[in-house]
Each structure stands twice: as structure tokens, then as C-alpha cells.
Amino acid sequence: MTMSNYQELLKQREELEAKIREARETELKDAIAQVRALVAQFDLTADDVFSSGKRSSKSSGAKVAPKYRNPATGETWTGRGKAPKWIADKDRDQFLIA
Structure with a gap:
């Protein structure tokens, strides 16, 4: 592999990483919009969405x-x-x- 091929590959990588960042930002905006719509539609709270999954029992700590x-x-x-x-x-x- 010659140096010019190496430089070309580095340039291609930079261009590809830029395209990846742009695609992620676009898809992230769409995902956030969908989440916000669902939160509003079902009147969800942060606890509803991000609960730890742990349920405290009445006998806990008794x-x-x-x-x-x-x-x-x-x-x-x-x-x-x-x-x-x-x-x-x-x-x-x-x-x-x-």
C-alpha cells in the first residue's frame, strides 16, 4: 500500500465518520420527537419511563x-x-x- 492510498483511506474515513454523525443526529431528532409524542399522549412521568424496576415490598425493612x-x-x-x-x-x- 502506498502513502497515497493510505491518505485516501484516511480521507474516506473522515468523510464516512461525518456522514455517520449527520445520520445519527437526524435519527436522534426523530427518535426524540417520537418519545415526546408518546410521553404527551399517555401523560407519562420520568418515573414511568425510567423506573429502576425494583418494587419495594411492604415488609421491606420491617x-x-x-x-x-x-x-x-x-x-x-x-x-x-x-x-x-x-x-x-x-x-x-x-x-x-x-
């Missing part, structure tokens, strides 16, 4: 009643998460709260 009690200290544990040392590797039935 306290859970303790299920186990350490008879020596009165310390309790719900049975969720990592077990405390006083109940780890032991029969948990003996620590159940009635």
Missing part, C-alpha cells in the same frame, strides 16, 4: 421477631443472617423462644 434466646445473657437472634457464637454449631431447638 423488624422480625426474635426466634432464639441465649439463656445465659438474654441476647436474642432472629434466625436470619450469620448465627451468633453462642448458638453456632449447637442444637438450636434448645434456644427457641416459646
Whole structure:
């Protein structure tokens, strides 16, 4: 490949990148117009369109009643998460709260 071919290819690339930018801008304007029309037609809010998909449950963050009690200290544990040392590797039935 000679230098002139290389220069020609670089020029073609620049021209092609310019055409790509122009096409994107035109299509982007059309897409924004369509989105705005749909938002207006259905009276949508940003939350409607861009919701995170996460739904909070009513029990989210709610306290859970303790299920186990350490008879020596009165310390309790719900049975969720990592077990405390006083109940780890032991029969948990003996620590159940009635």
C-alpha cells in the first residue's frame, strides 16, 4: 500500500465518520420527537419511563421477631443472617423462644 492510498483511506474515513454523525443526529431528532409524542399522549412521568424496576415490598425493612434466646445473657437472634457464637454449631431447638 502506498502513502497515497493510505491518505485516501484516511480521507474516506473522515468523510464516512461525518456522514455517520449527520445520520445519527437526524435519527436522534426523530427518535426524540417520537418519545415526546408518546410521553404527551399517555401523560407519562420520568418515573414511568425510567423506573429502576425494583418494587419495594411492604415488609421491606420491617423488624422480625426474635426466634432464639441465649439463656445465659438474654441476647436474642432472629434466625436470619450469620448465627451468633453462642448458638453456632449447637442444637438450636434448645434456644427457641416459646
